Each structure stands twice: as structure tokens, then as C-alpha cells.
Amino acid sequence: MFEVRIHGRGGQGVVTAAELLAAAAFAEGRYAQAFPSFGSERTGAPVVSFCRIDDRPIRTREPVTHPDALIIGDPTLLHQVSVFDGADRGTLVLINTAGEAGSLGIGELTRELDPPGAVTVPATELAREHLGRPVPNAALLGAFAALSGLVSVESVQAAIGERFPAAVAKGNAAAARAAYDLTARVVQGAAPARQAAGGPARQPADGLGTVAQIEGSQAVAAAVASCRPEVICAYPISPQTHIVEALSRAVKSGDLARCEFVNVESEFAAMSVAIGASATGARAYTATASQGLLYMAEALYNASGLGLPIVMTVANRAIGAPINIWNDHSDAMSQRDCGWIQLYAQDNQEAADLHLQAFRLAEEVSLPVMVCMDGFILTHASERVTLPSQQQADAFLPPYEPRQLLDPADPVSIGAMVGPEAFTEVRYLAHARHGLALALIPQIAAEFAAQFGRDSGGLVRPYRADGAETIIIALGSVLGTIADTVDELRAGGMPVGALGITSFRPFPLDAVRAAVGGARRVVVLEKALAVGIGGIVSANVRMATAGMRQHGYTVIAGLGGRAITRASLRDMLRRAGRDELEPLTFLDLNTELVQRELDRAAAGRKSGPAAENMLRDLGAVASRIG
Amino acid sequence: MFEVRIHGRGGQGVVTAAELLAAAAFAEGRYAQAFPSFGSERTGAPVVSFCRIDDRPIRTREPVTHPDALIIGDPTLLHQVSVFDGADRGTLVLINTAGEAGSLGIGELTRELDPPGAVTVPATELAREHLGRPVPNAALLGAFAALSGLVSVESVQAAIGERFPAAVAKGNAAAARAAYDLTARVVQGAAPARQAAGGPARQPADGLGTVAQIEGSQAVAAAVASCRPEVICAYPISPQTHIVEALSRAVKSGDLARCEFVNVESEFAAMSVAIGASATGARAYTATASQGLLYMAEALYNASGLGLPIVMTVANRAIGAPINIWNDHSDAMSQRDCGWIQLYAQDNQEAADLHLQAFRLAEEVSLPVMVCMDGFILTHASERVTLPSQQQADAFLPPYEPRQLLDPADPVSIGAMVGPEAFTEVRYLAHARHGLALALIPQIAAEFAAQFGRDSGGLVRPYRADGAETIIIALGSVLGTIADTVDELRAGGMPVGALGITSFRPFPLDAVRAAVGGARRVVVLEKALAVGIGGIVSANVRMATAGMRQHGYTVIAGLGGRAITRASLRDMLRRAGRDELEPLTFLDLNTELVQRELDRAAAGRKSGPAAENMLRDLGAVASRIG
Amino acid sequence: MTAVPVKFYQTGSFAAGNRLLDPELRSVQSDAARANSLTCGHRACQGCGEALGARYALDAVMRATGRQMIAVNSTGCLEVFSTPYPETSWQIAWIHSLFGNAPAVATGVAAALRAKGQTGVRVVGQGGDGGTVDIGFGCLSGMFERNDDVLFICYDNEAYMNTGVQRSGATPPAARTATTPALGPEPGNVFGQGKNAPLIAMAHEIPYVATATVAGLRDLEAKAERAMTFHGARYLHVLVPCPLGWGTAPGDTIRIARLAEQTGLFPVFEAVGGEVTSVSPIRRKAPVEDYLRLQTRYAHLFKSAQGAEVITRLQAIADRNISRFGLLPDQDGTEAQS
Amino acid sequence: MTAVPVKFYQTGSFAAGNRLLDPELRSVQSDAARANSLTCGHRACQGCGEALGARYALDAVMRATGRQMIAVNSTGCLEVFSTPYPETSWQIAWIHSLFGNAPAVATGVAAALRAKGQTGVRVVGQGGDGGTVDIGFGCLSGMFERNDDVLFICYDNEAYMNTGVQRSGATPPAARTATTPALGPEPGNVFGQGKNAPLIAMAHEIPYVATATVAGLRDLEAKAERAMTFHGARYLHVLVPCPLGWGTAPGDTIRIARLAEQTGLFPVFEAVGGEVTSVSPIRRKAPVEDYLRLQTRYAHLFKSAQGAEVITRLQAIADRNISRFGLLPDQDGTEAQS
Ligand SMILES: Cc1ncc(C[n+]2csc(CCOP(=O)(O)OP(=O)(O)O)c2C)c(N)n1
Ligand SMILES: Cc1ncc(C[n+]2csc(CCOP(=O)(O)OP(=O)(O)O)c2C)c(N)n1
């Protein structure tokens, strides 16, 4: 695997650069993953993006901490941001400057790293010349192709061609070529283009569908569109926005016919519109996240209580206060008992596929389904996804045939009060329907696998769990990073395995029990915290492992977007393997920061707002370091 | 214990009758409990109320299923409602009619019961004569005093005097007296008034405070008022209404000074107003239930995230769809992870007391607190409560000294965004504050006990748990019924005990572990259901009992107001004792009803709305029986 | 006759519980004592204005649409008393979701019908004043703004009746409710608060807004029918006296509603595209006192010296309405607009 | 100079993320390239009308109250760009709670001050158009209805900017946003939708309602100050162009705002007790085309034949405003009210 980190400033096309690089690699039959860190387009703000390229599917989701290559779009960043973090002497370094590398003063910054020296390219100048605008990203990629040989310049040019309108594409492609040539001269001959080791096909086996290097949100939107939804309603909230924006384009352009797109005034309204639409026999879809999910809480319980098969994407994000737009599972977990089925996607392929399965499932058991996908980590990551053709989707998902329908020709009343005489039974029935779903989910996944030729969905997914003494349980995209970590630890001789839970509601008690039955210890990695007790998934897992004498650990990780790295996972699992872990552990907690605030609070009553105190503290600390 | 059931029609004062009877018993130094079933004041609707009287505190909360006495306010009910349900030959029966008992055709209805015969009294006529209105309740109570000797007619008259304005009281008292005299003649001498066996004092030991026979909502309102709240905001929802109505009277009349009462437009606004008020340094209070709690969900997380010490009563009620106004714990449980402290009251004394403790606790740890009390079962039940004097409350609860304050003289910003760099720490800190609360809750309870001379609050409350092989865990008012059941089973030789959890958040892992450590099996009785997995409290308890090899049972009971009876508990615990219980059991589930709906659903796709199907089914079944 | 088992669950809810009778008891509901009830609502209180208003409004819509309609109801008295299962009062497709979301659910119904091409089927949302002007107002305003093809009907009984008569944004000044008790220096609901939903609806510039009362059932029917001739968002605000909440005699419901009109306290009008197009003139002007005296919610006004002053203020409100809407064309010279 | 560690978390959020720069980078924010920025908002985009409007409005309130004020902010650009911790831009007591509840939080602040007798301290709520006219509208209307002592200021940039320019209830017809793309037969936002928040506020009959734009900063200040002379609920609606969302040059912000006024698309007026008391007359009337052409959100109008027709419809809207509010006293003979 080759890992690239791209630094630049908003306006330089840093995020696009990563995506283009991924597209170029994809075009050469490789696997690629591109995702933004500081996804800013405002002129001047420092921005980071990442790109991984490999001949095998890429599973890890952590940011690139140890880059094989660094592309630096603006030399003024060198002294403002620690761009060389994690670089070593093998790291290729490409800097956009018209000046000399020597004049940049890098030596000082990289003394300990001792890199083989940086290569410079006047990318902005080349862009100005060929494109007429000082946007250096294409030129940087051309130079990078020459420097690294990771992708050919032709592939870069092709990716540019696919991405931009003709005129812009032409200029960018020319800039890339020029930079390539220039750099090839500088490094005395371009690095030979690497060979793809029998890469994956760009066309699915059955000739249907499309394989694409695509942003997660776009993939999900395409999958949803292929389900022929009839009413889509949405209220914007990051990181859900790209999904519904794509769908609004599909509807407005007429690509998605016989569908109403309703821009509502709140999430409470969004779910309410979906309720009305679903009860009137329309296939209804919406998406939300975080605060939005909370604001529709009352309607969530209502939708499930009424048994309406609405499908909703939750682009998982933290919950405030304090407001935080980054990923964790607090939102979906807060609504785990609202009666909805909850499925968690491991990657964008599964995120897309789960939507087809979700509509099938929802309509068969007459219950709403949430498809949970990690916000930003999945929604904003570009990766290889096979999208269904309309024909395939239609074959898999029959038209919506409602159990109950508001129909003047056959009028029913829906939503009457139920008293003590039947309420227990109504709730039991909901639980029984979840039981039905528990049986159906693997069936639907199997049918999906048979038709589409890939595994998506199901109840749980064990990874090297056989013979594992330690099993780590998690949900969502972190499972990829975990799988890589498991491989490393297994290679080092530690008998560890993993278990992904795809269906969190209904919770597959038996499947979990069976999967972890043989292990001596279970580590549950959770992206949410039940304040005042600790683990949420853990408590559910404990119901499954009742009576077993296992060590159980709860590890809270990734809250509010804190990156979960293989290094931290490795270390944590090793400690777990020695049973040295606390029963409740916060991964990578900054204990000093916390202690200082606890001290402030203990020192006197009027200690001020806690979160703000810590931010101020952190700011102070950071400036003290320097 | 003497148990009375009163049947009548809306407008006859059936609920008031039960309360007056309780007040009369209270006046005689006895314990009494009065609560309505069908609390209707609409003319004509059948209504039931209950009254229990004893020389010891009354713990059971189930409706009176086996009455020692039946008071029937309208003879036309005899053939419409099975008023004799659960009666036996020892049951006293008093019927309001001007006619002959023989002419009512009771014989047929009571053949199997073989009661000693009913006594009649022309209560409506007496009321018309003495009161000028056909409201028979006072007269019925007078007659009942003569028939049963349970209370003296003087106590009945005194209770009437306390309840009504002078003129109305006078007429009612006269009617009661006349009915007493008449009945005494009919039964050939009034039954001798029973002696109170050294009943409890009507004045607390320290001479402060007041002992009252009072509705739970009124008791809570009084306790809240004694905390000197500065902003109260409320949005009506059953069964919370009586509490905030009482507080609105206190504010509007000026009794509660320096307090703003804000009638808001929704629960979302209610919590938001409380947030603004609390951040501005005001002691803020609100109350809600059910749908209202869900509708403020986003604001709940915000209040706790900002660390604002708001106190809120949750009058626990089921959540829809289907809409259901009765009690269970679904509402509070749905928000168990919102960062609030959650305390559950066992009875109305504790409900009142917990509010004083809640403000103390909230303000010390800077976290909001929910005081959860069972809707209707507690909020609408009249029982003996000792209310704090203002002086006592002031001694216990110092003025609110906020940790953070919106103050133009010392301006701070509250509620900024926190990114990945500190979010984990912010959440950890919230958890740490819950840890602080875990230590403080017993301290505050101890201080409370020292000052007020009674136990209220704390983390958990074991009942005969020592040496118990089976321990039943529960929250809230059902613990009273459980305590009586435990006594019965213990008397029968079964080693069973109970554990009440008062503090559900923070969850007292250690205390629970310690309390149930010696038991062979733990039965968790839950008034909520996590659809798709089962128990909620159970899963938390399992975290406490990690590594223990106990049998664990989850029993879902009381959903949507289904009565939890000693008979059902007894039977369930006996089965548990033989380990014959299913791991997940629905107490008193009507399995046939459920099965028929499952069959309908299986029979075809368009099976219609499920809840409504079951209601229709039930209706049909009921009429088939007759 | 079937005897039903004793119900062992507690309610005590002021009004909601009242009407939760068992289906088997329906005979009791319609027994002699109820025969003179004005309402058709299966479990409404006697003399319930809401039951009356809803029946007439919905029947009119049913006629206007040839039964091709779907109704969405918010939580409240109407919802509770109209759905005594197993037999609901509704002969139409009907859904109840939540207290605060009926307008949005109606939007969803309308969107589904549009997506399916069922343009012949029309949508009515309805709720009490609390569900409409308070908790549902965000959704209502959103539905107005999008101009969704929904007629929303508010049955205004000026308080939260279903939960036992608490103050709403439609409660008039001085009225006593459970949360605006007749205590203290300013007993009852305070002056200077409250929202005028029809005027606010007009400010949304939706195609059609109208007000009506149960004293003018023909007028109500005509407006419900007229509303169905428009497409887009429409709003009908109907004053429906509530004997329980207002403390009026069950037989006085229509009389009270008429007095609300004739005092000028409740102006009856129609507006198209945000402009008033017609008003129902007052035939015989009545002083507000006539109206207030019949209602125990205003009883405190007649028990204190200060009460007279309050009545004067209420009269001023009525007079302002009269001149603003031209309710007395002859008296103040302003012609009612056509 | 301190080098900060690389930030390894993903955002990709269109605009929110943009401004989440590290405190250490503030020097960059205020470097040469930014020196000509019109705004004082620490992390607002260049040329941000909202930053400008908020600074002038809040400063005016600060002066009017002698700094005795507390501000409540809803989620949105203003909230995000004004609180770059550890140093916030706010020199006043300030709280952010949620996106949809700022008016209610402000009510709570006002109630607390009243309970504590701190009547000298005044409360300002503020938010974007989304937070005000859409998700916050229920709370806003409730605050209006209760006539709580709060001035609420809406900074209207006609879309949800903080999340990347989606349509709000204040988005004008034909404007392209991320959820009303310039595609299909009716590109951009459709006609016949949208709500006019100032008019609706007036229909609540609150003491004071006014509109302003950043083209008239003195006027804005005067209105903010005047608002503080009233007690009860007040509403100030300020048009604040957004270079990012409207696709305008950062330097054109004030020019765009002025054109919004001069075309008649955004009438500037004051209303007391629900009645318009003054309007800012148009000095030199401009055709809407002048306004539209500067904004890429309307670019599609200039690329198709159909576009001209749409521009005519937009012109009609402007003309209706002009005659309705009497914005051109000379031209149509209607005097602007004093
Ligand atoms: C979110 C929520 N809050 C509160 C309630 C309780 N509630 C149900 S109906 C009702 C009052 C209804 O008042 P209104 O809309 O005026 O109708 P009415 O009963 O007066 O006809 C209330 C407060 C609820 N069901 N849901
Ligand atoms: C309940 C909820 N829904 C959605 C969001 C996401 N959100 C935050 S700010 C914002 C847009 C703000 O728009 P506006 O109020 O117009 O302010 P602007 O940013 O345009 O100034 C959105 C959609 C949220 N924070 N909370």
C-alpha cells in the first residue's frame, strides 16, 4: 500500500487532487481511497487530504500518519503546519515552489527525519500558464507521477478528463503533462510506472451495474435512486448533505422520475413527511445525522410504532453540546430503542448495498430501517464501489406493497390510542417483528450475494475469529482498520480476531454468542458513550454472553472524530491480551487536559463553562509547545 | 389492610369519595392510599376508584382486585360492569339506591360469590335533600362509616370540611350524617369504629413541615416550591399536568415569589427556556412525560452537555405509536444516555424528597437531574406525605451558585464548537461528573436523613436481599408491590429479596454488584422494552454482574399501564425460583391476541394497521365472551 | 347485555380519560341522557363544539371531493373522541401521528399522491388550537411556505382541552385555565399575549384563509367547500366552544359561538391570496359582557371591582376587530369588502 | 512561529469546516490577503455580509444598553465563525444552544433576568434565515406570542450557508442552491414558495418589526437602537449577502445589498404594533437584472431563452413590493408613510 498526504490551502484543489490521484489509480486497475481532512475551499485555510493506493482492497480508515509521499501545495505551510509529521527518509516529498528547494529551510524541519531530499515543481506557474488560473493541483499530480511512478501521467490526464468540463480539463491536463516532463528531467528520468498486479475488473461479472471510484455519498444516492423512491424529504445537516443534494439533482433533472423531493423546514418535519408519504403507499426515504436525528426523535418512535417501512440514512456524527460535526455513533445509538431496524455499513460498497436490502427488509416486515454510515469517514471518502443497474435493482426490490394504506377507496383509520388492554401486546408484536427481521436479514443478504456476487449485510461478520483468544467487537467503518490491525497482531503471534455487528437492531444475540463463545476475552470498541455507565454495545454484548466467564472490556474510541489508528488499536489489544486493560478505557484520552479541568472545577464553584475551559487550555498548551 | 373499591359514574364524585375516605382514615391516624382508575368527571361514564386503609404504611400499588368493601354509586352499573369482580362472601357491599336491594337482581350476578347481602342507601336523595345537588359521594361515605366502622362519621365529616368551601361542606356533611344514621338503623347499630393501633403522628418530630394526605402531584409541587425555583416553564401533557398547574397557582397567587412561570408552546421550547434561564443563573424547573420528553430530546442533550443544573420531573408514561397515556418507563429510559442524572421515586414521599435532593445534587455537580415518578400510579395517588417547611428546605438547599453564568459584568461565551482535539475529553469529563454524583448521592441522602429524619434517595435500596437466592430488581413504584410479594414468598419459605435502583444514571455498578453478589438468580422487572433485544435495565445490571455465573431473567411488565399484581409477581417469582422462566418474559401477555395478529400478518401482505387490528380483535373477543 | 370487566388502569386525565369508554359501552353513550346531545362524536362531551364543527367541515369536504380525501389529525380531543376502537367515527381514510406534526404528515400524504399521480385525492389536516397555533406551528408554517396542497382546519376551543384545559396561544386574555388560574393581581390569562393564527396564515400569502364558527354551520360548510376549489395551502380556523373548558351549559354551544361573532371578539371572514375578500357582518351587535357572563372561565370578572375594568379592555378588543374588519358596515361607515 | 500538528480529522463540510482554523493560525487569517476584508468576524469568508451585519447590529445594541446585554445565537455561520476558541469574538455574554431554539433560550434568559429583578439587562437572540424562518420558527412565533422581552435578529443570506448552501424558506424563486439545482424545466428554487418573515412577524402584532440591509449600516444601527427602546418581542430582519452562497465577488457585498434594496426585491421598512410606520424609499430604481447578473446562483437565467421570462417574473415581484410598500413615492404617487 502506498500512502500519500497532500497539504495545501483552500482554493488549491487539495481535496480534488487526492480524488484525482485515486481516480488515476482506479483507472489503472488498482484500489484507491481518497478522503479529505480539512475539507475547506476557502482561500487560504490549510487543508489536508489523503490518498491510499494498493493492489488489494484498502481497509484501514485512519488518516495517513506515516506518508510514503508528501505533496505540499504551498511552501508557506512548511513553517506553519508540521507537514513532515510521520515522514521518514523513505518519504517522497514534492513541493510546489518556483524557488529552489534549498532556499525553503526544510533542513531544519526535517533534521531528525533525514529525508532523501525534496523535489520542487513550479506547479502554480505551470497552472497559470496552461490553465490560466493559479490552481496547482493538476500540475502537482503530473509531477508526482514522474517522481513516484505510482500512476502514469496518462492516467492522471484521463482522470482530469473525466472530472472537469472539456476546457478546464484540457488546461489541467496540459499543466500535468508539463509538470511531468519537468520533474522527469529534475529527477533524471521519471520513475517507472508500477504494474497493477492483476487488478479488479472495472465491469461487474454479469455485465450489469457500474464499477466506479466514487464518493460514498454519491454511491449511496445512486443506490437509493435505483430503489425508485417516490417521496424524498430532507433537511440539511453535515455530513448528510451530499447524499440528499445528489438526490435533489436526480429528481430535479428528471433522472429519477415519479419522485417528489420535498425540502422541509426541520428534521421533525422530514420524518413526519416520510410518515405521511409511507402511509399513503409511497416508498419514502430521508437522511439525517446528529442533532437532526434527535430533533426527529418523537417522529422516529411514531414511524416504527405505526409500522411504516421508511428507509433513512444516518451519516453518523457526534451529538452536542458541545456541537461537533465529526463522526461517532452517538446519534444512532441514542435512538437504538426507537423500534427501527439499525444496520451499520463497514464501507461504502456496503453502505450502498444496504440501502437496497433495507427497502426489501423494511417492506417485508413493515418496519422502518436506518442505514448507518460513518459521517465523513465514509460519506466523504472516495473509493471503489459497484453500483447496481436499474435492471438489477428492480429484480431485487419489488414495488412497495404496503401492509396498511390510506386509501379513500378502502378507508382505514391509522394511529388510534391503545390502552392497557392491548399495549403490551402491541409492543410484543413489534419485538416479534424484529425477531422476523433477525431471520430475514441473512436471507436477504444471501439473496443479494447470489444476485450481485458480493457479500453485504447480514447480521454479524467475524474476521479471523476462529481460535481467537481475544475478540474485538465493533460497528461500522472502523472494522477495516481493525482487520488490518488483527492481521498485524496475528502475524506477530497474538491470537486475536474481530466481530463486526452489522445488524445492531435487531440485536443478533445468538450470532454474537456463537461468534465469541470460544474467546477468553471480548473487547468492545464503541464510538459512543452512555454517560453515567459506559458502554452501550458492551451492555448488549453482555446480554448475548450471559453466563460466560469471559473478561469483558469496553473501549470508548473515536468520539467526535478523534482518529482511531492502528497504532492505538494494536497497543490497546496487546494490553487487553495481557488483561491489563481497565474495564472501561477511553482510547487516546488526554488525561492531563481532563485532570486540569477537574482541578479547576474542584478549586471553586464558579469555574466557568467546562468545554470552553478545555479549549482555552488546549490552545494555551499548543502555543507553549512551540 | 382494608381495601375498598368504589364504582360510579362521572359526576358522582367517585374519585373524591376515595380521597375523602383516605383523608378520614388519615385524620384517625391511619395510613391510607386513594387513587382513581377511570378518572372521569364526564357525566355518565363509568368510573372506578380505590382506597386502602391500614395501620402500617401501604406499599402495594396494584388496583383493588379483591375488595373488602364495594361502594356502588349507581345501581344501573350492576348489569353493565362486572362490579363484583374479586368480591367474596366477606365483602361489604353498599349500593346507592332508593329502592330495595332485592329488586336489583344482584343475586344472579353474585351467585358464585355468595356475599352476605348488600346494603342500600338512598344517597342521591339524601344529597339532594341536604346539599341541593344529586352528588351522592358524601352520603355514601356516611353510610359506609356506619356499615364498616372503618372510619367514624365524624372523621368523614371533618374530611369533607377540609375539602370543600363552607357551604358545600355543610350540605355534604349533613348528607353524610343522615346516611350514617339511616344505615346504622338498617344494619341494626353502626359497626364499632376501629381503633388506630398507635398511628403515626400528624406532625413531624422536629415540629417543622407538615404531614398531609395529599395527591402525589400536589406533594411534588409543594416540594418544588419549597426549593425556591426562579423560572418554571411547562407544556401540558398527561400525567404531568397537575404538578405544573399547582405551581402555576403558586406563582400566580404570589405564594411562590420571585419566580416566573412561562407557558411555552412546546416541550422543545420548555427545555430551551430552562436552558436559557439556568445559564442566566436562575434555578430552573420543568416537568414533562412521554411524547413531551421525546420532543425535547435534542435540548436534553444540550442541557447536560452545557452542564446546566436544571431539575425536571418526568411523570413516567408510555411512548407511542400507538398513543397511550398510561404509565411505564419507556419515556425516561429512552433518554437514559442523554447525560442527565436519573432518579426514580418509589412512592410520593420519595418523589417529593428527591426534588430537594435533586437541586442540591444538580447544582453541586453542574448537571441536570430528572426525577422520575410513575405517572398516575404516583402522580394521581393520594397518600401520606411529609412536606418540608420553607425553613427546612432553605437549610438543606443553599441558593443556586452557578459554575458558569451569562453576566454582562463578566462576559463568557457558552456553547462553542469542540473539535476532535478535545471532544473525547469533554465526554470523559461528563462521565467523570457522573462519577462524582455517584459519590454524592449517598452523602446527600444521608444528610437529608439526618435533617428530615427519613430515608429518601440514595443509589439503591435492598429489601430482604440478605441470604436471598432470587433477587428481583426494579425501579419506581412497583417496588412497593414487590416488597409485599417478597414478604408473602418469604413467609412461604422462598428465599427471595428485592433491590430497588433509585439512581439509574449514574448507574451504581458497584452497589448493584454488591447487593446481588450472593444471589443465584437475578430477575429484572422492567417497565420498558428495547424493541429488538429486550431488557434495558437488565443490560445495565449485566454490566454490574460481569463474570458472575448467575441466572438472569428479564421480565417486561406494566407496559402502557397494564397493572402489575402481586398474584402475577408471585407466580412469576416462583417460576423463576424453579428456573422455569424464559430469559425474556412478558408478564401477563395475552398470547392468543398476539398470535392472531401474527397469523393475520402471515396470511397476506395487506393485513392493515397492526395495533388497530388487535383492538378490533379484542373488542370482538370481549363481546363474544358475553 | 354484556358486563365488561373492571378496568384496573389509572387515568385521572381530566378529559382524555373521560372518553375512553369501552366499545361495549357505546350503548350507554347513546342512551337517553345523551339523546339530546348536539354532537355526533362518539365520545365527545355533551355539547362539544369541536365534534360539531369537525362533522360539518369534514362532511363538506367529503361532498366537495366525492369522498376522495385523506385526513390527518393531530393529537387532541377530536382525535381521541373520534377513534373509539374497534369502530372509529371516521368513514374516510384517516391517520393520527403526533401532536405537533399533522401539517407535515399532510404534506407527506400530498407528496405521495402527487408522486403516484392520484391528483384527484385531496388532503385535509386538522387539529385543535394547541396543535395548530402552538406545538404544530413550525410544521404548519412550513407547509404554508411550501404551498403544499393541503387544507388545514383548526378547531379552536381556546385551550388545551384534551389534557384538562391549559392555556394555549389561542386562549383569550382574562380567561381562566388550569395554567392561568383566576388568582393574583391579574387573574386569568394576561393581556398582550396570544397569536392570531388566521392573520398569520394570511401573512404567509397562501391561496385561501377563512374563519368560521359553529354558529354558522352553513357558512362553515360553504368555506370548507370553497377551500377545496383552490390548490395549494389553505387554512380554515373554526371557533368551537367547549362546555367543559369554558364552563358553559352543553346546550349553549351555538349560542356562545354566535355571541363570539356578534360581539366582534371572533371576526368571521375570508381571505384570498393574503387579502380579506369578505367578512360576515354582525347582525345585532352584543356587548362582550353577554358573552363572558355565560362562561365560568370568566366568572372572576364578575366577582371583583377590577373585573369591570377588564371587561372594558375586552370590549375594546372586540371594538377594534369590528372597525378593523368592518364587521358593522352601517355603524362605522366602512363597507364590508366583497 | 509555532508549527501546529497536522489535523487528522475529516470534515469536508462545505463551509463549516472552512472556518475551523486553529487558533495558532489566526495570524494567517488576518494576513495581507485578508486585510481588505470587510468583516470583523474572526473566521468568516471574505466579504461576508453576515459578519458585517452582526457586528453593526450588535454594536448598536451594546451602545444602546450600555453593554448590559446577553446574546443567544442559533447554530449557523455566525455562531461558527464567531467562536474560534480559545478566543471568542464576543465581548458580551453569549450562549449558543441549538439550531432551532434560540428564541426560546432567549425567553429563558429574559425570564431569569425578570425573576432576579435585573431589568436593566436586555436580551438579543440571533440566527440565520434557516434558524429563524424554518427550524426556529415555532420557537420564534411562541416568543412573539408571549411578547417576551427579546429582540430577535435574523441575518438573512437566503439559504443554509453553514452546511453548504441549501434552500431555506427565505431562498428566493429561481435561485440555485445545492437542493434547488439549476436543472430541469424549472431550474433553481420554484416560484410560489417561501415565507416573508417580517410580514409574519407583523401579523403577530409585536411592538416592533424592522428590515435592513448591510448597504445601510447607519439605518441598521438606528433600527437596532430603536428596537431597544421598546419592551416585549421585537424582530429585526437583515439582508446579508453571502459571497460563497450567492456566487458574488467578496468586494461586492454592499453593492449587492444595495441593489436588493433598489430593485425593490428587499423592501426596507419599520413597523410598530403590526403597522408599517416608515419605509426607506428607493433612491434610484434598478432593474432586477442588474442584481441577478452579479450572482452565479442566478447564472442559469442568463443562459437560456426561458431565463428572460423568469427574470420578468422576478421583476414583477420587485414591482409588487414597490407598490405595496410605496418604495417609490414619486413614481406611483403613494407617499412613503412617515
Ligand atoms: C409532544 C406532546 N406534547 C404534549 C402532548 C399532550 N397533549 C395531547 S392533546 C393536548 C392538548 C390538545 O389541545 P388542542 O390542540 O387545543 O386540542 P383540543 O383537545 O383542545 O381540541 C396535549 C397537551 C402530546 N400528546 N404530545
Ligand atoms: C437540528 C439541526 N439540524 C440541522 C443542523 C445543521 N445546520 C447547522 S447550521 C445550518 C444552516 C444554517 O443556516 P442559517 O440559519 O440560514 O444560517 P447561515 O449559516 O446561513 O448564516 C444547518 C442546516 C443542526 N445543527 N441542527
Ligand code: SF4
Ligand atoms: S373537552 Fe371540550 S373539546 Fe374536548 S370533547 Fe369535551 S367539549 Fe369537546
Ligand code: SF4
Ligand atoms: S458562507 Fe456566507 S454567511 Fe457563511 S461565513 Fe461565508 S460568506 Fe459568511
Ligand SMILES: [Mg+2]
Ligand atoms: Mg384546544
Ligand SMILES: [Mg+2]
Ligand atoms: Mg442563511
